[in-house]
């Protein structure tokens with residue numbers, strides 16, 4: 001064990017989900033080590049405890065794992081369970097932490113951000129409940145990173161990550177485990193695999209799951225291929241690659257092109273399509289030539305969960321992030337259950353789940369999950385939908401349309417302006433902030449502002465307060481516009497604008513989304529002066 005002298009780096013402040021930087025930033029001397037040591041120094045429960053370790057397979061994953069193992073041994077971690085080939089999806093880490101009562105886990109991932117030598121890398125710490133470390137913890141790690149002057153590391157050979165076995169570094173025991181088995185078992189426990197399997201074996205349904213060359217490939221092959229006997233071509237891009245095959249592992253209509261093309265291929269297209277992101281916590285759900293908006297997906301799950309074995313006792317409550325549409329609120333209201341509105345990021349759901357206040361939660365950014373773990377879960381969402389299709393014997397489109405018929409439709413879009421100048425973005429937000437009180441009562445093209453504020457969240461469990469989480473403008477007809485800056489980007493600032501409109505009239509449920517929202521999109525631009533300030537005519541990504 002040796003102590004290595006080091007000096008602090010500025011900017012090791014975790015964002016919405018861990019520390020994300022360009023690979024080249026992580027490759028600077030001691031950069032990774034400084035941050036990992038700062039985590040260890042804060043997470044003293046790891047001393048003498050069990051730690052889970054793995055990542056999404058992107059470039060630098062195995063290098064980071066080898067380094068972290070040696071540092072964990074020097075720190076006094078008792079045992080580390082690491083995924084074979086260094087692979088563990090984010091939900092699998094959460095599952096393992098809970099199942100084996102680990103003190104915490106480290107996940108190497110920049111999630112949906114591109115990978116490879118020129119791409120992004122990231123590191124997240126999850127606590128003993130299996131969830132992302134709360135802000136209080138990440139702030140403390142950041143503070144430590146600002147004054148770090150040494151780190152400890154064991155002088156040892158790299159371990160073999162490529163097959164399952166046990167070994168040790170010093171007194172620390174290491175188990176290289178099957179990345180998939182425990183997670184797949186949990187899924188089998190929650191859903192009716194027999195009924196889903198029958199969908200495939202009877203030829204009623206064929207599916208296409210796009211793993212986007214990211215971490216879910218092995219999970220999808222085991223679960224959809226082996227355990228559920230789906231059609232042989234059910235999984236595409238199923239081999240994890242360090243650069244995700246040059247793609248952008250973000251499951252949306254813009255980035256999962258191959259999947260979308262397959263689902264839109266006419267009457268022979270699969271009846272069900274899905275994709276997940278770099279680290280396996282996001283999901284996109286598609287029907288034949290049909291897209292399910294993630295906010296709608298959460299609402300549909302809430303309305304139907306009681307039909308599935310894992311949720312047959314019903315739903316205690318639900319939560320959604322601020323920018324997620326209020327489709328789920330309508331369902332909660334009808335069911336008479338609580339619906340919480342939280343800031344963006346899964347860490348805010350942890351307390352609500354731990355305190356048994358909610359069963360399901362989700363975000364507009366293609367994330368949904370439940371109390372089975374403490375992370376959002378891509379494959380879980382896919383299985384949820386498959387189980388629902390099996391129970392209802394209806395197509396994805398029919399399930400969604402009948403939901404709209406009953407609860408009304410929330411047209412929803414998100415416009416992202418990526419990598420804009422940070423100062424410009426801050427000014428734009430500041431300008432909105434100063435308008436919050438004066439906007440109330442104003443009318444834009446027939447839309448009257450009912451309320452406008454900078455969202456602040458008071459956690460009902462630990463009473464912590466999180467301020468400045470986004471500007472929300474609520475109109476009298478229940479339309480909404482939300483503005484916020486991304487906390488996961490690695491270049492400049494990304495401005496996100498979220499727009500929704502509630503329509504109950506069924507005859508108006510067939511409009512193209514951007515058309516239905518055109519007036520509100522204009523209003524958002526007027527109020528925030530986006531085009532002029534950003535110098536951009538169009539958003540970079542529309543979801």
Ligand code: VG1
Nearest residue numbers: 016017111112345363365486487488
């Ligand atoms: C984005 C999403 C947010 C999500 C976060 C992490 O954050 O908007 O809903 O929780 O990514 O997801 P931001 O701050 O860029 O808007 V993942 O799958 O990248 O860990």
Ligand code: CO
Nearest residue numbers: 111277279281
């Ligand atoms: Co992710």
